[in-house]
Amino acid sequence: MSTKITPVRTGLDLVENLWPRDLRGSRVGLVIHPASVNHRLEHAVRTFTASKKFKLTTLFGPQHGILGQTQDNMVEWEGFCDPATGLPVYSLYGKARKPRPEMLAGIDALVIDLQDVGSRYYTFIWTMDLCMQACHEAGKSIVVLDRPNPIGGHMTEGPVLKPDYASFVGLKPLPVRHGMTIAEIGRYLHNAFHPSLNFRVIPMEGWNRTMWFDQTRLPWVMPSPNMPTLEGHAFSQHADSRYGTRLSRHVPLRGHKHLRRQRDDEAF
Numbered sequence: 001m002s003t004k005i006t007p008v009r010t011g012l013d014l015v016e017n018l019w020p021r022d023l024r025g026s027r028v029g030l031v032i033h034p035a036s037v038n039h040r041l042e043h044a045v046r047t048f049t050a051s052k053k054f055k056l057t058t059l060f061g062p063q064h065g066i067l068g069q070t071q072d073n074m075v076e077w078e079g080f081c082d083p084a085t086g087l088p089v090y091s092l093y094g095k096a097r098k099p100r101p102e103m104l105a106g107i108d109a110l111v112i113d114l115q116d117v118g119s120r121y122y123t124f125i126w127t128m129d130l131c132m133q134a135c136h137e138a139g140k141s142i143v144v145l146d147r148p149n150p151i152g153g154h155m156t157e158g159p160v161l162k163p164d165y166a167s168f169v170g171l172k173p174l175p176v177r178h179g180m181t182i183a184e185i186g187r188y189l190h191n192a193f194h195p196s197l198n199f200r201v202i203p204m205e206g207w208n209r210t211m212w213f214d215q216t217r218l219p220w221v222m223p224s225p226n227m228p229t230l231e232g233h234a235f236s237q238h239a240d241s242r243y244g245t246r247l248s249r250h251v252p253l254r255g256h257k258h259l260r261r262q263r264d265d266e267a268f
Contacts (some may be wrong), residue, residue, distance in 0.1 A: 008216040011145030011183070011202035012047060013038045013112050018202050019053045023141060026108040029058035031092070031131060033124075035115035035223040044113045044145075047125040049085060056087065057106045062127040063093040064224050080108060093123070098130035099169060100140055107139040111128040116182045116222040118151040120161060125185050126221065129171050132194050133185070141198040146183035148216050153179050153209035181207075 010056025011018075028048065036044040048056040064070050066089060066198050072078045076094045081087070090096075090103045110131055114124040128144070140152055166172070172189060180188070183201040189230075190199040198205065213220060 006206040007039070008204060008206040009039060010147050010149065010204055010216055010218065012036065012044050013049065014205065015145055015202050016051055016053065016220075018251075019051075020143070020200050023109050023143070023200070024053050024092070026054045026141075027057045027106060028054045029104065029107040030056060030068050031060040031062065031110065031112045031114060031127065033062055033064060033114060033223055034066075035221040036113040037219065037221055039218055039222075041219050044088055045082075045085065048111070051139060053111070053195065056085075058088045058103070058109075059087050060092055060099065060103070060131075061084075061089060063123045065093075066224050068222070071075075090128070097127070099134040101134075104134060104138045104140055106141060109143055110135050111143045111145065111149075112182070112186075113145040114182060115147050115221070117183075117223065117227060118177060118179070120158075120174045120176050120178055122224070123168055125182060126171045127167055128182065129189050129193075130196045132189055132197055132199070134195040136194045141200065142186070143200045144183045144186045144200060145202045145203045146181050148204065148207050148211065148213060148218070149179065149181050149215035150220075151177070153181065153184075154214055155179055179209075181233045214264050 018066065030044060030048055032044050038044075038047065045056070045059070048054070058064060061067075062079075065077050066082075070093075077091050078094045079088065079090045082089050086204065090099065092099065096103070099110070112128050112131060113126065116122060116124050132142055134140075155181040156175045156177055160173050160175050161170040172193065174185070178185065181204070186201065187197065190197055
């Protein structure tokens with residue numbers, strides 16, 4: 001007897017139906033990169049420009065740009081006008097890492113739709129943290145569209161970052177392999193560091209913590225030009241259970257005590 005598999009749907013897939021009622025009609029900024037696509041490979045910009053529940057006014061891009069156009073890790077980029085939509089694009093990996101007040105002036109809510117990779121030192125989650133700080137200070141709302149952790153949510157590994165060593169590849173205490181989705185990290189940051197921020201999540205459907213990305217049946221788009229494809233097996237259920245050297249960039253995880261991942265209701 002075959003078991004029916006529920007397809008995974010991301011926050012982007014569900015945003016039209018689950019958008020918060022009190023934010024309807026809001027002016028929205030969107031933090032995106034090439035992997036900000038739904039299960040039909042339609043980009044978030046298309047979803048947001050077509051919706052009547054909010055008005056897309058501004059685009060923001062993290063490291064590597066909204067199009068993945070800056071491949072080298074340390075190449076900064078600056079904003080421009082998006083030729084397809086005519087909207088301003090602000091860089092969060094240039095002269096500014098944290099959105100400046102003038103960047104947020106034309107929005108009521110900042111939506112984050114970034115595919116994380118499950119590793120503390122990838123900067124997308126820290127761009128989210130800085131966006132949360134800026135929106136907290138400016139009185140803006142944050143909405144995070146949840147996405148799978150491509151290496152699952154059932155294991156954590158590596159040392160927890162010590163505050164004295166905080167940098168843009170690790171701003172808050174997390175283990176190297178954190179075992180959380182981007183929205184779960186957002187909840188942690190919200191509760192621990194930005195408690196009065198108006199923070200919302202559009203959740204996923206069909207994902208469970210033991211899934212590797214190839215089990216989600218979602219299309220894989222590399223969030224960074226340097227990330228492996230599924231064929232490289234770094235995000236496959238057949239990958240090395242100790243995280244794979246391609247993803248960990250040879251961080252010596254094996255010598256560290258395995259860290260227990262708390263249940264959602266314990267951690268958040």
